[in-house]
Amino acid sequence: MDQRVYASRIKALQELQKAQGLDCVALVPGANLLYFTGLAKHLSERPLVAFFPVAGQPALALPVLEVPGARARLPEDVQLLPYSDEEGHEHIFTQVAGALGLDREGVSLGVEYLAMRLLEARRIEQAMPGCRLLATEPWLPTLRMRKDEAEVALMRRAVEIAEAAMARLLQEGAIREGRTELEVASDLRVAMLREGGEEEAFAPIVVAGPNSASPHAGPSDRPLTQGDLVTIDWGTSCQGYRSDITRTYVLGEPSTEIERIYDAVLAANGAGRLTARPGMPAQEVDRAARRAITLAGYGPQFLHRTGHGLGLETHEPPYMVEGELEILQPGMTFTVEPG
Template sequence: MNHLKQIAAKLPEYGIDAMLLSSAPGEFYGVGFHGEGYVVVTAGECRYFTDSRYIEAAEKTVTGAAITMTDRNRSYPTLLQQAIDDLGIRKLGFEDRYMTVAQYNYLNNALQVELVPAQGLVNGLRAAKDQEELDAMVKAQRIAERAFDEILKFIKPGVTEKEIAAKLEYDMLRFGAQKMSFDPIVVSGPNGSLPHGVPGDKKVESGEFITMDFGCIYGGYCSDMTRTVALGEPTEEMKKVYNVVLQAQLAGLAASKAGVTGKSIDAAARKVIEDAGYGEYFGHGYGHSVGIEIHESPNANMRDETLMPVGAAVSAEPGIYLPGRFGVRIEDVAVMTEDGCIDITKAPKELIVL
């Protein structure tokens, strides 16, 4: 999988002769390879430079770009300048979201070329997933869902949050994940009011909610899901809050489609929670795009007015968090279409009581 042709086609729009990919996500998006190096993309030719640690794997994986290895006599700046001279590059776009000031200064001093910030070129392309990307994301989601099925059999009073998190990771790996999308969040009872709480030694108890936020990477692409389950019979208030969150998510999904803003999707879900009297307990955004990275753009929050493109894969994760008592979050990932969205998450959302 690579996206070199798509990147090359966008160069005139940004007034640049070539695009330099130097970040891990950018490199993977460009040439479909996780290593370390630089990708130079022009309309006529692409070059990929890496070192001895990755050259053998790169030669087996990378297509569509000439591959060159650095050595003592050919540093990255030397190879980049050679490409600049050979390909007649005067304006070279770079990933300003990822490049540090030190990296920029290093390249700006070493290269005879104008460096032009062009993060929008790559971000715009990455926002709209193609079918190959979506296939990988669906596979990652199915792996996570298998792990969820297993964890439901594992949870019982006395098991710790850490043990639940470890079991989720183990099962996702044994079911085919490359690695985790992020460190799993597992919080129970009063810890559930911490949206990004860290699993601890607390033992889960009957009568509590347990919120699990987790995902894995397959084929370089992330999955992301959250489920809140009850251990033992929940109270009427717990059931009410759970239902409000579920209805909020369904309202957000109903408002989701290409051509609308993330702000409007967030508003549809947020209104349900506010109307139920819990508005102050929903502090984060409704969702974020998912792909090579677990957090991409555009976002579905109170501020983002970017129009959703066809193929955007956006999390749907409203929540209510009552400090010191409990919390509820339900998260799916939905792919934007012209007429609506496709929810690629198949795990049940109705309240599960263990």
């Protein structure tokens, strides 16, 4: 992404946090940090926190070994405040507070309730006594929900890679009787890398037979057997943007009951996709898919929501679930998961 894209995103963040009455937003490694800076980092024992004041450029508290990568990615006027392993990180948060004028009473900071650890929260509270830490989740996702053309293109590429990996497995006969769920999952992971995938969107789910009825079961050493339903849920990423695909196959000839279940799920998937359109509450997608499953007689077995937003995170707003009144808009990307 061009630096102008990140500058525009940070400006939008500052405008929104001003409306929320916040002095600063503090982000830890993850999807939000990647969205606003392009920095793809992971949480570790060495804290890295980016502070976005309501005006002016951000400042980063970070390990000294991360400085070269951050400096190559970020504009020159972004303040980097590094610490070494020998020094430890305790003092660096005090330096950040002073550099950004946050070393005063009554400071309000937006933090990621679902991502920030107690480690970072305690360091901030020690550096800014009396500060208030407020969750960003009620408002920050609105900045990421609508994808632009570049983001959608990256997601389409992530889908193409995942589908090419599955095609490779099918061509090679990897999904066959006698092979274990774990073996198929391992082949799928390798295939995604060979097709150009980056980080997995999540650990691939390959489950068969009795395991295939559990939405989030993990692959086991159970061998695939004739007549099994084999459910595969997988995805990869392209420059951080993810794909999430589910496919169900049958080993051998399907029974009448399996055909009935398959048709019910296919109808639910189609109903959800046909219902989704701009101006509609997200819950209507769930209602349409759930109605099709219920009419087929399998309502009690539909244990989960119909779908979720997809982007820099595998699960992000908006959610296709009863009670979700978020209005669907052009550029929103989400899954319809009966599959």
